[in-house]
Structure formats: C-alpha cells, structure tokens
Amino acid sequence: MARIVFRGARVFDGESERLREGADVVVEGGAIAFVGERAEGREGDEVVDCGGRVLMPGLIDAHVHVYAAGLNLVRLVQSPATYLAHFAAKFLRACLDRGFTTVRDVGGADVGLACAIRDGLLDGVPRLFYGGRVISQTGGHGDFRPGDHALDALPCCGCSFHGDQLAVIADGADAVRRAVREELRRGASHIKIMASGGVASPTDPLDRCQYSDEEIRAAVEEAGRAGSYVAAHCHPTEAVRRAAALGVRSIEHATLIDRPTAEFVAERGAFTVPTMAVIMGLMEEGGKLGLPAVSMEKLRRVADAALASLEIMKRAGVKMGLGSDLLGSLHVRQGSEFTLRAQVLPAIDILRSACSVNAEIMGQTGRLGSIRTGAAADLLVVDGNPLEDIALLAAGGERLAVIMHDGRFHKRTI
Numbered sequence: 001m002a003r004i005v006f007r008g009a010r011v012f013d014g015e016s017e018r019l020r021e022g023a024d025v026v027v028e029g030g031a032i033a034f035v036g037e038r039a040e041g042r043e044g045d046e047v048v049d050c051g052g053r054v055l056m057p058g059l060i061d062a063h064v065h066v067y068a069a070g071l072n073l074v075r076l077v078q079s080p081a082t083y084l085a086h087f088a089a090k091f092l093r094a095c096l097d098r099g100f101t102t103v104r105d106v107g108g109a110d111v112g113l114a115c116a117i118r119d120g121l122l123d124g125v126p127r128l129f130y131g132g133r134v135i136s137q138t139g140g141h142g143d144f145r146p147g148d149h150a151l152d153a154l155p156c157c158g159c160s161f162h163g164d165q166l167a168v169i170a171d172g173a174d175a176v177r178r179a180v181r182e183e184l185r186r187g188a189s190h191i192k193i194m195a196s197g198g199v200a201s202p203t204d205p206l207d208r209c210q211y212s213d214e215e216i217r218a219a220v221e222e223a224g225r226a227g228s229y230v231a232a233h234c235h236p237t238e239a240v241r242r243a244a245a246l247g248v249r250s251i252e253h254a255t256l257i258d259r260p261t262a263e264f265v266a267e268r269g270a271f272t273v274p275t276m277a278v279i280m281g282l283m284e285e286g287g288k289l290g291l292p293a294v295s296m297e298k299l300r301r302v303a304d305a306a307l308a309s310l311e312i313m314k315r316a317g318v319k320m321g322l323g324s325d326l327l328g329s330l331h332v333r334q335g336s337e338f339t340l341r342a343q344v345l346p347a348i349d350i351l352r353s354a355c356s357v358n359a360e361i362m363g364q365t366g367r368l369g370s371i372r373t374g375a376a377a378d379l380l381v382v383d384g385n386p387l388e389d390i391a392l393l394a395a396g397g398e399r400l401a402v403i404m405h406d407g408r409f410h411k412r413t414i
Contacts, residue, residue: 002044003028004407006379009055011035012387014355014370017348019387025055027377030407035373048414053401054385056351057369058101058126058378059393060358061334063252063273063323066091066128067108067165070328071282071291073144073200077164084165088113091331092125098334098397101378101405102127102368104190104323104358106231106252107134107142108166111187124410127378129362131231132183134167134192135176135219140210141198141233142167167194173218176211180222189362190250191223195232196239199282199298200291200327206298207236207256213246220247229363231273235302237261244270250361252323255279255302257309262316271361272318275325276340279306281333289328311344321361322353335394347390354393377407381414 004027011020013035026034069087070076088109095103109130116122136142144167170179180191195211197204204210216232223230224247231250232243237258243251244265251265254272265272283303286296313320322341324334341350359369367376381402384392392399403411 001029002046003033003042005039005041005045005047006055006381007047007049008052009050009381010052010385011371012054012056012351013372014057014359015352017387019054019385023055025371025379027379027404027407030377032371032373032375032377035371048381048402048412050381051414053414054382054387055371056380056382056386057355057371057375058380058403058405059099059354060102060104060322060362060369061095061100061324061354062104062106062250062321062358062361063275063325064091064095064103064105065108065166065325065327066103066105066113068327071200071286071289071330073166074146074202077144077166079165081165085113089122089125092122092128094331095334096124096126096403096405096410099380099393099400099403100126100334101403102129102358104362105130106190106192106323107131114187126405127368129189130187131190131192132186132188133165134194134233135170135179135183136167136194137210137215138169138171139203140169141194141196141201141204143169143203144201146202173212173214176215176218177222180219184223184226184228188228190229190231191219192231192233192252193219193248195243195248196234196236197298198233198235199295199302202292202294206301209236209239209242213242216242216246216248240265240272244268250321253302253325254313255309256305257312259312259316262313262318265313266317266319271321271357272313273321273323273361274306274310274313274341275323275337276306276310277333277337278325278327278330279303280336280340281326281330285330289330307340307344310341314345314349319357319360320349320353321358322350332396335396338390338394342390347387350390351386377404379404
C-alpha cells in the first residue's frame with residue numbers, strides 16, 4: 001500500500017499549545033508511521049503539500065445520541081427502528097463532514113449499528129464507541145413514559161421491567177447489575193446511568209439525585225470487572241459529587257456544579273463532559289421543534305449556569321471532555337460547541353478537550369486524538385490556525401481542506 005506524506009504542515013499534536021513547524025507526517029496502513037522534520041521518500045509515495053496549513057487530529061465528540069431523531073422523547077422511543085437507523089446514518093455522515101472522526105454514543109446506539117459500520121454497509125461515517133441503552137430508575141431521566149399514561153398491560157416480569165430503544169429501567173442493585181451485564185454482552189464500550197433529573201424526560205425533577213449509592217456502586221463494579229467504565233448523567237452539584245465519590249469516570253453535563261464539588265471531582269480524577277451546544281440550541285429552537293413546555297421550563301434553569309460551570313471547572317483543574325448532545329435537526333449545531341466554550345475558555349483547552357482529553361476518557365490515549373507514531377490516521381488539515389481562531393472548527397467543515405479517517409481520504413481539496 002502506498003504511503004501518504006503530509007508535507008510542510010504546522011502540526012497540532014492534540015496536546016501541545018505550540019505548533020510544530022514544517023513537519024512531515026507519514027500515513028501507512030491506516031496509522032501514522034512517522035512524525036518529523038523530513039520523511040525519507042519512497043517510490044510511490046503520495047505527497048500532500050499542506051502549504052503551512054495546520055494539521056491536527058480528527059475531532060472527537062464524546063456525547064452524542066445517534067438515534068435521537070427528534071426532541072419529543074416520548075414519541076421518539078415509539079418510532080420504528082428502521083426510521084431511527086436511517087436518521088443515524090445521516091447524523092453520522094454529517095459528523096464526519098464536520099471533521100468528527102470519532103463519536104461516543106452515550107445512549108441508544110447498539111450492536112446492530114456497529115456491525116453495519118464494521119461490515120461496510122455504512123460508508124463515510126466516523127468511528128463509533130457505543131454504550132447501548134442508558135440505565136435508569138423508574139421515573140428517572142431514562143424513563144420516557146408520560147406520567148398520565150395507562151399502566152403497562154404486560155410487564156415482562158414480576159419486577160415490571162420496561163425497556164425501549166434508548167433506555168432500560170432497572171431498580172435495585174441486582175437489577176442494575178443485570179442491566180449492565182446485558183449491555184456489555186452486546187458490545188458496549190461503556191455504561192451510561194442516569195444519576196439525576198434531566199431536561200427532556202417528562203416526570204423527574206431536574207435538581208434531584210437518582211439511584212441509591214448501592215445501585216451506582218453496582219454499575220461501577222460490574223463495568224470495572226469487564227474493563228469498562230461508567231458515564232453518569234448529572235446536572236445538580238450533589239449528583240456530580242456522588243458520582244465522583246462512587247467511582248463514576250465520566251460525568252456528563254455537570255451544569256450546576258459549584259467550586260467545592262469541582263475541586264472534589266478533580267481530586268478524584270474523574271472527567272466531566274459539558275454540553276453547551278444542546279442547551280443553547282434548545283433555548284433558541286426547542287419550543288418550535290416540539291420540546292414540551294415542562295422541559296422548556298427545566299431548560300431555563302440550567303441555561304443560566306451553563307457557561308459559568310465551565311469557568312468553575314477550569315479553575316478547579318477538572319479534566320473536561322467535549323460533547324454536543326444534540327437531538328434531531330439540531331445536530332447541525334455540532335460545531336457551536338467550540339464557539340460557545342470560547343466565551344470563557346482558551347482555544348487550547350477546547351482543542352485538548354476534543355482531542356487528547358476525550359481520547360483519555362475513552363481509554364484511547366495514544367491511538368486517537370493525537371498525532372504521534374502508531375496513532376490512528378484520523379487527520380484534519382485546517383485552512384487557518386484553530387489555536388488563534390477556534391471558530392474555524394465551527395464552520396461545518398468548510399475550513400477543512402482535508403478530512404482523513406482511518407488512513408482514507410473523506411475529503412481532499414489540496
């Protein structure tokens with residue numbers, strides 16, 4: 001297989017705040033084979049002259065829901081699986097077009113979609129890490145049944161188990177263990193639990209913790225035994241603290257976090273994945289797109305604190321990943337996560353979040369989110385310097401001259 005040589009690039013390696021000037025990066029067999037001043041040429045090399053453009057790792061979005069085809073989750077979980085699969089294909093292709101070469105689905109994506117990507121039934125899509133269905137208590141953020149509906153006529157077992165495409169309801173430590181084992185059996189790379197109320201669910205207060213300590217410990221223990229980890233949905237600061245104390249690795253949102261809790265999270269070595277894009281997208285478009293009034297009211301409570309939470313976590317030294325969490329047609333706002341964060345964070349922090357920090361969360365340090373020998377050849381060539389203008393990555397892919405995924409060109413204009 002011929003090598004591809006990126007020549008004359010200014011390299012952002014996914015971590016360093018200083019660009020490496022005039023470097024060559026050689027790709028061979030889907031991986032980075034060389035990073036240095038001048039690669040020794042070989043017959044048959046394909047040379048890409050970067051002309052001083054910035055070469056950087058492909059972006060990682062650590063919080064997506066590829067089956068979330070709409071904002072009304074009560075209706076969404078009743079949608080045919082075939083419809084959701086077609087939406088997922090469109091969503092994933094759009095992610096790669098925007099430079100996201102890896103996504104982590106934290107609720108919904110499953111083994112069927114993963115197999116379709118593996119077997120080439122979907123082309124032009126990013127690498128997918130999926131957690132299967134979220135695990136929720138009855139009446140929790142993953143219980144999308146409206147409170148005024150009829151009781152389930154035929155529960156699957158005496159414990160009134162309920163599940164749909166996006167979530168499974170599990171009450172009690174033993175039920176949580178069973179649910180975790182089932183998602184891991186079906187190939188989940190991580191486990192997602194609901195540890196507090198949320199915006200889009202119909203019956204749970206936003207500021208209340210969910211699951212007992214015993215239930216959360218059961219999920220963490222089972223995931224750990226399998227070499228996996230737990231991600232937990234948390235808005236209120238009490239839920240964030242509990243999650244960190246009980247061994248959760250990846251705390252999603254953390255929107256209402258305070259300074260003492262942020263310091264505790266940093267001390268525990270846990271990560272957070274704030275999601276600004278969905279909050280601002282829903283504030284602007286949620287009502288007209290069908291988000292229920294009760295959800296809009298809850299949304300207003302987190303929106304006021306969202307950007308301030310980033311500054312709190314930055315000062316406390318929390319490792320923050322990058323996620324977008326966008327639902328339905330709002331997925332086109334994926335790049336806005338960069339510009340929203342730029343209101344309070346420096347560009348280098350945002351770039352690290354989308355590259356090396358997200359890779360670390362997912363256990364992929366050295367393989368993804370970096371430019372180094374042996375890493376996967378997920379690469380972007382940017383027209384401009386994102387360290388100086390992060391908005392270049394928010395332009396829907398327009399400022400990306402090259403998008404390479406797994407050593408293959410998805411886009412090339414130079």
